[in-house]
Structures are given as structure tokens and as C-alpha cells.
Amino acid sequence: MTVRAARSRPERIIIGLSGGVDSAVAAHRLLEQGHQVEALFMKNWEEDDDPHGGYCAAAEDLADARAVAERLGIRLHTVNFATEYWDRVFEHFLAEYRALRTPNPDILCNREIKFAAFLEHALNLGAEAIATGHYARVEHGASGHRLCLCADANKDQTYFLHLLDQHQLAHARFPLHDLGKPEVRAIARRLGLANAAKKDSTGICFIGERRFGEFLARYVDRTPGPIEDPEGRVLGEHHGLAYYTIGQRQGLGIGGIAGGGEAPWFVATKDPEHNRLIVVQGKHHPLLMAGSLHAQPPHWIAGEAPATPFDCLARLRHRQPLQRCTVETLGPEGCQVRFAEAQRAVTPGQSIVFYQGETCLGGAVIEHATP
Template identity: 60%
Template structure:
């Protein structure tokens, strides 16, 4: 069966879209609505910090999500997965830094949250499929789903999705697969989406862009020590292993 966007079901099936308040997820919802799907937006609030020095305040994102939903005339829900995020993603993130390793939380976040508890919640709400604003593509052969690169290779996010299981990919679709970022923004502007000119988010998954050392110091205690060369000679001091990464060449002082 040939269905839009790699989804497992044709219109007018109910599709739950993960809305972040950004342009990518907004265009995702727009394309699904135009294709004839019954679209429900869902915003995941996964961080309970006061966001005092964050660049991604949840209140602003929720307001943008509500504006997107109103513009597209789709219902929207706000769901709190903060406990699941801390237990399944952030705890591992901190544990890796304690060991002197640099994790990629986006991979675990996608597997455990966006395609884990989000997927389960969406299906429990009666959804027949889910969609996100990732730049990736799916090819379905029988019951198998194959993750493929999108049209925009500069925005390719398949690396961050590579740990997903077949069960997690089964209800999924990626409506941005055939678009470049520039085309997506142009589509958002043409449709009058209120976030068409909003800048892209950066930083840790669901936490946002922050002064990283300051943020990490709130959760990990620093244990300064000597920096040694290959012969064991002290060549300087470090402020604690969590603040460095393997292969780092700059910012060691």
C-alpha cells in the first residue's frame, strides 16, 4: 500500500504529531492536515527546571504550539513526561559524564521518549500512526520499516534515530523526508504559520541551550586533578573529568 510520508495507514487515519513549537514539527502537522489525515498535536513537557538560564523556555514553546494548533484548526494536548525523561535519559546522561565519557542524549531520548512513552501514549489515545519533524525517511516492505536518508542531507537526522526498533518504527512517519529545510520554511511562510521565522532550537534534547559547565555542575561534583602526558608527567590541572571529552584539543586550561 502506497501511503504518504512513509506512514503505515492512509488518510483519514488519526495521526498524533509531536509538536515542539518549532517550524519543522509545524510543517509536519501542516502537510498531514493537507493530505487529509485526522491530526492531533501533542507537546511533551519533559523538563521541570525553572529554565533560569535556558534558551528553550517551555512556556514560550507551549504558546507557540497552541498558536500552531489554532492556525491549523487541530486539537492539541500538553503531556508531562518529566519523570520518564529524568529516569530513562537524564540519569544515563549524568552517569556517562561521571565516567569521563561524552554521551549523545538525543539517541536515547528518541528511543525512550519520542518513540517510547510518546508513542505508547499516542496509541493509547486511539492514534493509528505517529509523526515527528525529523529529517529522515522510511521505506516499508511488508511489516518491515527501513530507515533512509532524507532529501536534505545537511539536515539528515537518521543517526539520532538509528537505535529505534521495528516496533517503534511501525506506526511512524516522517513528513519532511522529501523537503529541504529551506523548502520547509518556505512552505511555513506560504501557509502563514506563526513560527515560520522562528530560529532552530539547539542544545540538549528537551533541555535546550545552556552554559554547559554551569549546568552540569548543578548535578555533578567536580574533582580537580593533574593532567598527565603519555609518560605520566603532570602538564597542568583539570577541573573535573565530566567537563572534558576524549580527543579534546581546545579549552583544556
Template identity: 55%
Template sequence: GLFMKNWEDDDEDEYCSARQDWIDVVSVADLLGIDVEAVNFAKEYRERVFADFLREYAAGRTPNPDVLCNAEIKFKAFLDHAINLGADLIATGHYARVERHANRVQLLKATDLSKDQSYFLHRLTQAQLSKVLFPLGGITKKEVREIAADLGLPNARKKDSTGICFIGERPFREFLNRYLPRAPGPILSVDGKHLGEHMGLAFFTLGQRKGIGLGGSQDGTGDAWYVARKDVSNNTLYVAQGHDHPWLLSERLAAIDASWIAGHEPPLGQYSAKTRYRQEDALCAITAEQDNSFELQFKAAQWAVTPGQSAVLYQGDVCLGGGIIVR
């Protein structure tokens, strides 16, 4: 067995579960009678994932580091380490499925759609997927816990992990403020009214409702304020009232840095897509593809399509790949 440690920080014991995770891993390995090795990829993580995370936030976008972590660390650095030790395949606890065919490997959604993680795995290549097993992909989380309990595993009732791995349970804005300086600027309504000041566009994301600092209602409706746009060139945060305000809805998007699991782009046509994790698939069409980029037209307007997040395409249960949303 192999255990990855991808983050090191001064206060990690307070917010990060890595120490307890290692204790659990050792306990399970002892019960199964197998050896386990801890491998530190903190340097690779900072260089390949965290540096990009900071660049994207500084540029006003909202990245998804878990996507890059899978492509660069778990299924590259970690996979390479395992292969060098003599392994033929690696098995991880991701909720997804792999189907092997004569000349290709496909990534499919997990049977338990409430836990499906194919969105985070969409940048994996044929070479990576050919070396991977996802034993949890065909069963539910409830069944996983029941099997673990029947085997007497000490972590059978362990709480599900949430949030970005290197942030843990610490407040996100507090964490980000360590690395990115505050850059105050105006908060404007969509019709141009000055409503207040923000401490930096990096600390906000499209569709955000909490933490804007605007109490009460300007138009008497009582509707909450939502982040509707970030104008990086003018350091201006635009907000709109109401969850379904037109500024929060998009029928089209453009994405770059496309990565296709088959090794080539899918043909123009009808598919479904997610523009954020835990979103229901939305019917769409690929309307343009050029130079590793693509455009989507949705059948119904999508809420808070956010630059920096991933647009991931599906054909039924098959994950085709995706790209980074730019508009």
C-alpha cells in the same frame, strides 16, 4: 496534536524554549483548527535518560542523550500515550524516512542530508517504526519553511534548535557542575609532561580544544592542544598538540549495547558508519560480533572516536542500527 514537555528546572525560562514552543504550538493548532494537548514526561525523562546521562559522564564517557530520548521517551512513552488515546500512527518533525515492506520497516536517511537525523533514531525497533510517519524526510528545510510561510504558520521563520534539549543555551560546564562534583587532577602531555590541573574528567571530551586552560605552545609549533585521552583510573587528562596527532586517530572501535533495526545483527562485511553526528559516512567493516557487541575496522583512521557516543551503521541510505562506543 500532542506537545511534549520533557524537562523542568528552576531556570528553564531563561535557557529552555519550552514555554515559547507551547505558544507556537497553540497558534499553529488554532490556525489548523485542531485540538492540542500538552503532556509532561519530565519524570520519565529524568529516570530513563538523564540518570544515564549523569552516570556516563561520571564514568568519564560522553553520552548522547538525544539517542536515548528518542528510544525511551519520544517513541516509547509518547508513542504509548498517543496509541492509548486512539491514534494509529504518530507524525514527528524528524528529518528521516521510513520505508514499509511486506515483512519489515526500514529507516532511511533524509533527503536533506544536511538535516538528516537517522543517527539519533538508530535505536528504534520494528514495532516503533511501524507506528511512525516522518513527513519532512523527503523535503529540504528550505522547502519546509516555504510551505509553512505559504500556510501562514506563525513559526515559519523560527530559528533552528541546537544543542541538548534539557541544557538549551546555558553553558554546558556550568550545567554539569550542578550535578557532578569537581574532581581535580593532572593534565599531562602525551609524552608525560605535567602541564596543569583539570577540574574533573567529566567536563572534557575527546577532541575538545576550547576550555582546556593551556595557553601557548610547549613545542614551538603553535598548534592547539586537544583532549587526547581520559585516564579515569588515575584521574588524568592527556592532551596532544595538533588536530591530526596520532593519539586522536583510530582505525578500529568496539561497541556494546547494540540495537539493530531489523531485529538481528547484520552479517560481517563492508558498510559505512558514523561515530558522531554530522560526520561524513566512513567506510568500514564489521570484523566481530558477539553478545550484543561488535567491532569495526575503518578504511581510513577516524578522528576523536569517543567512548559513550554511538557508532551507527549504514548500507547506502539505510540505517541498520548501532551501539555505544567503549574503545
């Protein structure tokens, strides 16, 4: 397929300006390329916590976005997608936690908000394309659009973008695809941007950096129960199975158990029938390792599944090194993935994302580990 990483002619592009340094430098690069650039700030969560609580307040982000837009000389639009975010992303997020799974809301947020609600709004404003500060690359060709790895493997965000389709990728621009984060910050400093040193957001998409357990407790009931080892010895009490994820080490409150040794404890599995949290010692305990997994029917970026079974690379979490595997699609029953090497902490609700070479093929939500 003949591809090109960027359009050669100037376009009218609206960039999602979050208040962070990545989208700010992305906007600058579009201007450098000669595009007609405007910006849009999305507010997608109605609750604004007290800024003294340490959370990422939308008002502060909007102020930063306005400062960037003024510095770059571009128009800033604002829009509230709170209803769309609640209906399309957050309700699913809560349902998954109530089902004792661990969802990744950023993935659904990209598909439903940043590259759906935002894209539609931008096209209605007369834009030809939208841009974001994601670290990824799109290559456009006569036979379709490919989502590809960016230059900086440590920052690559294709994992979070694997649910995008051909229509969304056709209108997507990622100006940071060839940069690393140190280069982005250096550009921001050179431009005199006030957010050049602003730390990266690590909170829930659009909700911010909150005390997660306290936040989740507003929506998901706590049902305490025993923490046990595989032999059934009670080691402590959990706050509710929904509040823990497979492979978790921190926050278990069972350090220094008599006779338990000094090795740290990790969440191995959940037993909803008896409301038990099963933990093991050792990061690579056999109960934490799996040679294969079953996942829901995959989303394929190209629009159709590769001939099955097929060999490819995959990752089960952001920044995980790519793992060799074989994928067998099973129609409406999902897919089975077998790994060349056993994988640690396969987590229901998280996504497995597939790659061939530098191309992201798509991905699927993990149902459970299999032997």
C-alpha cells in the same frame, strides 16, 4: 522487499509539536495529505530556568506550539513525561558522565520518550500513528519497516533514530523526509507561522540550551587535576575529567604555553587513575586517530544481526560523511569495527551507526578505540 514511503489511506495521526518550525511544517504536510491530525506537546523537564538566562524555556515553546496548532486548526494535547525522562534517559546520562564517557541523550530520548512514552500515550488517545519533524524516512513493507536516509544529507537525523525497533517504526511518520531546511522555512513563511524564523534547538534533548558545564556541575562532582602533554609536561589544570570529551579543542585554557608552539591543543585521552587529562597538538595527531574500535552489542533495527563479518558504511557522529568499515559481531562481548581509513576522536559513550545503501541498520555505543 516491496516498500512504500507513506501510507495511501488517511490515518488518525498525533504529531509531536515542539514549538519549532520543523514539527509545525510536518503537521501542515499531514493535513495536506488528508490525514486526521492532532498535536501533542511534551513537557519532560520540571526545572524552568529564568528565560533571561538565554535558555530554551518550556513555557515559550508551549506558547509557540499553541500558536501553530491554532493557525493550522488542530487540537493540541499536553502531557508531562518528566518522570519517564528522568528515569529512562537522564539517570543514564549522568551515570555515563560519572563514568567519564560522553553520552548522546538525544538517541536514548528518541527511543524511550518520543517513540515509547509518546507513542503509547498517542495510541491510548486513539491514534493510529505518530509523527515528528525529524529528517528521516521510513519505508513499510510486508517483511518489515526500514529506516532510511532522507533527501537532505546535511539534515539527515537517522543517526539519532537508530535505536528504534520494528514496532516503533510501524507507527512512525516523518513528513519532512523529502525536504531540506530552506524549503521547510519557506513553507512556514507562506503559511504565516510565527516560528518560521525560529532558530534550531542545539541543547540537550528536552532540557534546552544551557551553559553545559554549570548545568552538569549540579549533578556531577568537579575533581580538578593536571592537564599534561604526552611527555608528562603539566600545561594547566582541568575542572574534572567528566567535563571534557575526546577531540575537544575549546575551553582548555592552555593557549600560549611557553615552548608549545602555536598549534591548537586537543583532548586525546583521560587517565582516571592519576586524574590526568592528556592533550596533544594538531587536529590529526596520532593519539587522536584510530583504525578500529570496540563497541557494545549493537541494536539491529531489523531485529536480527546481519551475517558477520560484513562490510557496510558507518558514522561516529551526526553529519559525519559515511565511512567504509567491516563489522564483526562478538555476541555479548559487543562488536569490533575496522575502518578503511583511520578515524579521528573515537569517543567512548558516543554511538557508531551502520548503513547499507540508504538503509540504517542500527548501531552500538562505543567502548573504546583500538589499534
